[in-house]
Each structure stands twice: as C-alpha cells, then as structure tokens.
Amino acid sequence: MMPHEQKTIYDLRGLKCPLPVLKTRKRMESLAPGALIEIETTDPLAVIDIPHFCNEDGHRLEEATPVAGGHRFLIRKKA
Template sequence: MSEIVEIDARGLRCPLPVLRAQKALRAMAPGTVLRLRADDPMAQIDMPHFCREAGHDLLIAREESDGHLFEIRRGVRA
C-alpha cells in the first residue's frame, strides 16, 4: 500500500486549505495520496475545483461530524 500524507486544515479558512493541499502535493510523488481534513464550508467547493484544474484525482470528498474529509491522489502533470 502506498504512503498517505495527512494534513489537518481544520480551523483554517479559504483559501488556506487549498493552499496547504497544493504545497503538499507539489512535494509528493505522482500517485501518492493526500488525506486532508477541513471544516471551512468553502472547502467542499474549492477542493474539487482545485483537483480538476491541477490534474489530481479526488478519491474521497465527504462530510463528517467534524468537517470534510478529502483524499486526493497526486496527478502526473501537477
């Protein structure tokens, strides 16, 4: 199983969760998975858009009791 990088972005407001994801994904190898938790309501809109634009695969985007959970596989062209 491949490594999963985790970021807790709860308490951060737009655009910080996306910026944290972007920074982490740049440092990761293609195919590696980032798990990010955020409680900013805008993250549910921003994160899928960011993934589409940057060429990453959004594997999981779900609401949880403490916010949102996203799992993103780093794309090749990022």
C-alpha cells in the same frame, strides 16, 4: 485506494478559504506522482474549493466524506 498504499494525512481544520487549497497545493509539491494525501478541513467552502482545485491542477479526488464539523478529502496526485 489499495490496502497497502501509504497516504499523507494533513490536518487543515480551523483554516478558512483560501488557506486549505493553498496549503494543500504547497504540500502536494513534495509528494511523488500518484501519491495519496488525505486532508481534513472545517471550512464549509472546501466542498467547492477542493474539487475545483483538483480539477484545475489535474489531480484525482478519490473520496470526499463529511465528518464531524467538516469534510475529509482523499486526493491522488497527478502522474
């Protein structure tokens, strides 16, 4: 991530599988190619589901970070 880059922040805490992936996919439809989205989730399965979603849809998982009660993911939309 470049210092001047904007990112969309999407709070998906409290949602259970498959909602974090479904809502992320839907939200990313409105983003420009190459845009960044940061999602935060408390679903323990997200550590499996989000990287799989990125791989399947061609997005790049820039970062996956454990946070209190869950995980934060930084995803770059495919160009």
